[in-house]
Amino acid sequence: MFKQIAPSAADPIMSLMEAYLQDPNPKKVNLGIGLYYDRQGNIPLMQAVEAAEQRLLALRRPHGYPPIEGSPQFARQVQALLFGEQQAAEIATVQTVGGSGALKLAADFLRHFLARGEIWVSDPTWANHWAIFEGAGLRVNTYPYFDEAAGGLRFAAMLDALDSLPPGSVVLLHPCCHNPTGTDLTAEQWRATLAVLQRRSLLPLFDIAYQGFGDGLEEDCFALREALKTDLPFLVCNSFSKNVALYGQRLGALSVRCADAENAANVKGALKTLIRRSYSCPPTHGSQIVETLLGDAELGELWRDELAEMRSRIKQMREQLAAGLAQGGSSLDHRRIRDQRGMFSYTGLNEAQLQTLRQRYAIYLVSPGRMCLPGLNPGNIDYVTAAILDVTRTA
16 A cells, blocks of 8 residues: 655754764764753753743643634734734734744645745745745745855845745745844845835745844844834744743744734634644643743743843854854854854855764764754863864865
């Protein structure tokens, strides 16, 4: 019955993680998969999350089904985080199974309810964007974004490409902490981009998986807040995997900005139809954690402080690594590591150098040279710096 099923290609990031776990080298360093690690190299259990879980446990709640769209309180909190405290009746928000689930739901909505057949993504973008959109039946195209040689944004080429798209085209954008490059648009560049989107009647799909890891919870939503000032319809996929360290709870949301409240109700109905056809309703534990910590002023403040510490630690690792490479005379452009934002850096390391780092030093990065900065800590940064200096001197 199943003999016609051919072997599947391994996921490049997950297979890298498997190789890392199997590596016996005691000095091995994981700079690949997008996880935040603390100074000791552990995935943290945030104090605010632990306190929220203790409160939930004390309530002794039964584990009943939630609504198809998830908790209404959670949806309100998501909107407040993304768009500000003033609630917008024209925005439909539903809970999803992680940020990836939000993207899949958005893709199905675009395909089945808006009859879209294509989407444009940045070159490069997160590899799973391609898999999710193509799996939903969308043709994936790219627009210029990052100049590998110069280590910066191809902004003029990006605007020209967007300005040439047919009206109604769907464009994926990263509001902050671009994955994989860590290179973001400035405020003025966002305003110029939104002007093109509006003039060409394009449909933005914002993927904000790292809110709070760039400049701050509010600052990282600049593009979304600016988009609200226009009459553009748009979609937003967000995730709580990183900024609440709830990776295994698979907690995200999809928000759709519509023309008015009536249109938003119809859109939410369409999203509920798609959810019911797929996984019926979302899990509750993660959303209850977020509801609890965001619904309590003290816990919410504790969470924001912890997130600020995480953001600060990433920036410190960036600066320390860049300084070490500069002092050691590396041929690598250390400034891009220093200046990029969020969890990732597009280092400029080539494939041969990445292979040498893995084989000689058991240091794992994702091709082509994406580094997850939180994998660095006081115990391994000198080792990693020395290894990169070695491979960039001899390459």
